[in-house]
Amino acid sequence: MDAVSPDIAKRLLTRDFTNLVSRVQKGGKLTRAERAMLQSMATGTGAAPATAASYVELAAILGATRQSVGSWRKRKDAPKPAANGTHDVAAWREFMRRNDLKGGEPPTKDAADIESSLKARKLLAEVEDRELRLGIRRGDFVAVEEVRQTWTEFVARATAMLRKKFEQELPPILSGLDATGIQEEARRAIDEVLTILHQGE
Secondary structure, three states, rough: OOOOHHHHHHHHHHHHHHHHHHHHEEEEEEEEHHHHHHHHHHHHHOOOEEEEHHHHHHHHOOOHHHHHHHHHHHOOOOOOOOOOEEEHHHHHHHHHOOOOOOOOOOOOHHHHHHHHHHHHHHHHHHHHHHHHHHHHHHHOOOOOHHHHHHHHHHHHHHHHHHHHHHHHHHHHHHOOOHHHHHHHHHHHHHHHHHHHHHHHH
16 A cells, blocks of 8 residues: 555545534534544644654654755664665654754644644534533433432431331330340331332332
């Protein structure tokens, strides 16, 4: 397969991103790979290429001119191309560092890259907001205040039932029983309250 130039690759990724935006705006979902790509674009942490297919591509990755790379490759200690003709970017960065050659740092983001990153962050935020709202509608999430209110009501009901059982119903039953009988009646009363609470009655 022929190597794709950085410009063509960038155009293809831009088109892919545009299609992704369109699909999400129509309510479509993201695959794991698409979400990972979007998060990478949003944070600007996309991995730098490990190899370059040509000296032109290598120069672009290294942030150097083609003429510079052309003269550097004539040096005896310059990294040699692999058997398939690709160039090891890390080896070239090390070569540049050793020889104090300029252009070894990854190129800074240009305006188009920054704009793509901002668009990706915006799209990711929209996707996450839509997923959250959908989850709330489905009942996957519950408001903290609703949980607090339900729990308070549950505790109040449990307290009222236990008080009624142990302060009103049990005393007449327990009078005259020995310790074992009292223990059995208390256990039976607790089990009854727990069963009622478990069934939600």
